[in-house]
Amino acid sequence: MVEQNAIIKTINLNCFYDNLQVLRDINIEVYRNEILGIIGPANSGKTTFLRALNRLNSLNINYRQKGVIVFEGQNTQDIPDSLIRRKIGIIFAMPQVLPVSIYENIAYGPKVHGIRDKHRVEQLVEESLKKAFVWDELKDRLKTPATKLSGGQQQRLCIARTLAIEPDVILYDEPCSGLDPISTAKVEDTMSLLAQSYTQILVTNNTKQASRVSHRCAFFLMGELVEVDQTRKMYTHPSDPRTDDYITGKFG
Amino acid sequence: MRNKFGERVIETAIRFSGFAIIAFVILIFLFLLKDSLSLFRVYSFKRFILEQKWLPISEPPTFGIVPLITGSLLVTVGAIVICVPVGVATALYIAEIAPGYLKTILKSLIEVLASIPSVVLGFIGIIWLGPFVKNTFHLSTGMCGLTSVFLLAFMALPTIISISEDALVGVPRMYKEAAYGLGATHWQTLWRIVLPAASSGIMAAVMLGIGRVIGETMVVMMVTGNAPIMPKSILQPLRTLTATIAGEMGETVSGSDHYYALFAVGLILFIITFVLNFTAEVFLRKGRR
Numbered sequence: 001m002v003e004q005n006a007i008i009k010t011i012n013l014n015c016f017y018d019n020l021q022v023l024r025d026i027n028i029e030v031y032r033n034e035i036l037g038i039i040g041p042a043n044s045g046k047t048t049f050l051r052a053l054n055r056l057n058s059l060n061i062n063y064r065q066k067g068v069i070v071f072e073g074q075n076t077q078d079i080p081d082s083l084i085r086r087k088i089g090i091i092f093a094m095p096q097v098l099p100v101s102i103y104e105n106i107a108y109g110p111k112v113h114g115i116r117d118k119h120r121v122e123q124l125v126e127e128s129l130k131k132a133f134v135w136d137e138l139k140d141r142l143k144t145p146a147t148k149l150s151g152g153q154q155q156r157l158c159i160a161r162t163l164a165i166e167p168d169v170i171l172y173d174e175p176c177s178g179l180d181p182i183s184t185a186k187v188e189d190t191m192s193l194l195a196q197s198y199t200q201i202l203v204t205n206n207t208k209q210a211s212r213v214s215h216r217c218a219f220f221l222m223g224e225l226v227e228v229d230q231t232r233k234m235y236t237h238p239s240d241p242r243t244d245d246y247i248t249g250k251f252g
Numbered sequence: 253m254r255n256k257f258g259e260r261v262i263e264t265a266i267r268f269s270g271f272a273i274i275a276f277v278i279l280i281f282l283f284l285l286k287d288s289l290s291l292f293r294v295y296s297f298k299r300f301i302l303e304q305k306w307l308p309i310s311e312p313p314t315f316g317i318v319p320l321i322t323g324s325l326l327v328t329v330g331a332i333v334i335c336v337p338v339g340v341a342t343a344l345y346i347a348e349i350a351p352g353y354l355k356t357i358l359k360s361l362i363e364v365l366a367s368i369p370s371v372v373l374g375f376i377g378i379i380w381l382g383p384f385v386k387n388t389f390h391l392s393t394g395m396c397g398l399t400s401v402f403l404l405a406f407m408a409l410p411t412i413i414s415i416s417e418d419a420l421v422g423v424p425r426m427y428k429e430a431a432y433g434l435g436a437t438h439w440q441t442l443w444r445i446v447l448p449a450a451s452s453g454i455m456a457a458v459m460l461g462i463g464r465v466i467g468e469t470m471v472v473m474m475v476t477g478n479a480p481i482m483p484k485s486i487l488q489p490l491r492t493l494t495a496t497i498a499g500e501m502g503e504t505v506s507g508s509d510h511y512y513a514l515f516a517v518g519l520i521l522f523i524i525t526f527v528l529n530f531t532a533e534v535f536l537r538k539g540r541r
Contacts, residue, residue: 054433056429056432056433059429059432081435081437082435082436082437083435084435085432085433085434085435086434086435089433089434090433092426092429092430092433094426096426096427096429096430096433097430098427098430098431098445099427099448099449100448108431108434108436108444109434109435109436111444112431112434112435112436112437112440112444113435158430161434162433162434165434165435
């Protein structure tokens with residue numbers, strides 16, 4: 001049953017930069033429509049894990065990887081880069097808006113994937129902004145440069161932009177690290193509402209954020225996956241003492 | 253006390269250097285203007301700018317700058333048409349595609365390219381490129397606009413490549429990652445994100461390239477044929493503003509109308525390059541923001 005539910009599965013995933021091993025034998029399953037939180041101190045390989053999933057790591061020429069990542073039952077090595085990155089979208093720590101208008105930012109993805117029909121693009125832009133719950137705020141300013149928006153709006157614009165390429169999975173790499181509490185709350189609300197139709201993986205340095213948003217949680221430490229469990233259980237009765245130490249703030 | 257005095261001396265020296273540069277530019281301009289005005293007292297500015305003949309030693313002389321400006325513009329436009337696409341493509345290759353070791357080799361080769369003296373290029377133009385153009389297009393002489401267009405394009409390439417490359421490397425990594433993250437291919441990222449983001453720097457590179465071409469003297473003097481006539485095509489001999497000054501200055505009587513006419517040509521050239529450099533600066537500034 002669980003096996004069928006897994007949309008992503010890694011088998012003995014090992015990642016290296018030159019000779020430095022940053023991830024060791026990671027075996028994890030990500031279930032459909034869940035929010036999986038990934039917590040752990042800096043340099044524990046969280047971001048590398050996330051970027052391994054949509055193969056953004058391979059842009060770095062020093063990067064090497066062993067093991068298998070399975071997406072929808074298929075080894076990701078057999079899927080072209082542009083397709084896997086379309087199916088598994090990513091939101092970065094700093095809102096990475098492009099220096100063009102709000103509209104063009106969102107239209108960029110669909111255009112890259114060959115949608116030429118102007119009407120369809122317009123429709124996608126509107127849908128995506130609505131799904132990311134920023135339509136009401138931004139609908140009258142679609143022509144303004146996206147760089148003029150506030151940090152929180154930019155980050156939700158980035159979510160909308162990712163939604164416009166119609167992914168199945170959305171990766172978040174510390175999406176709120178540069179945002180104020182109000183904007184953070186809005187991003188978190190958006191994530192919770194998106195959970196109905198998307199699988200989401202959230203890397204965060206903020207253990208409280210993981211406890212608020214995620215359904216299940218994974219704890220990474222020094223390149224190893226210490227444990228992965230229901231968030232509620234993990235935050236009350238973790239099976240590994242190191243997890244308890246990290247969550248309660250004894251180190252990290 | 254002593255420190256304070258020392259500081260003041262250094263500060264004054266630096267300030268003086270800064271103002272000296274401004275003073276030099278203004279002095280050169282005034283110098284050109286003064287001698288040009290000596291011509292315009294006896295020969296109207298309107299005729300100088302509109303007359304289509306440059307006949308400085310006939311009686312009475314005609315100083316029409318139009319054929320010279322046309323010659324300069326023709327070779328400049330020709331050179332730009334060739335070197336901008338090639339230069340930007342090379343810069344893109346070096347900045348985004350070439351593997352590390354090749355990048356280093358290419359960059360130092362381009363520096364070598366920039367250091368070739370223009371007289372050597374002119375020499376190559378006379379003995380090799382000129383005859384080649386002559387035979388290819390069945391012309392009566394290979395010393396024509398097109399030959400200099402090729403050489404000028406070659407000369408402007410290093411400027412365009414290195415400044416464009418700086419602009420491309422300066423594109424924030426996050427733009428690229430955002431594009432890759434949306435599933436864009438390498439080529440789509442370069443074409444739709446990196447190039448537009450670097451466009452103001454590339455424009456500045458093109459402007460400086462044009463400035464380099466329009467001010468070049470030796471090559472055009474050696475290979476354009478130096479005929480101060482209205483060129484009907486790029487395959488005909490022509491003459492540029494720069495070559496006119498360099499070629500005729502030695503043969504005029506100091507203080508004659510002809511002498512002052514060459515200063516007026518210099519003034520026009522100065523204004524053209526000044527406007528080009530200024531435009532380039534505006535673009536570069538826009539890019540930095």
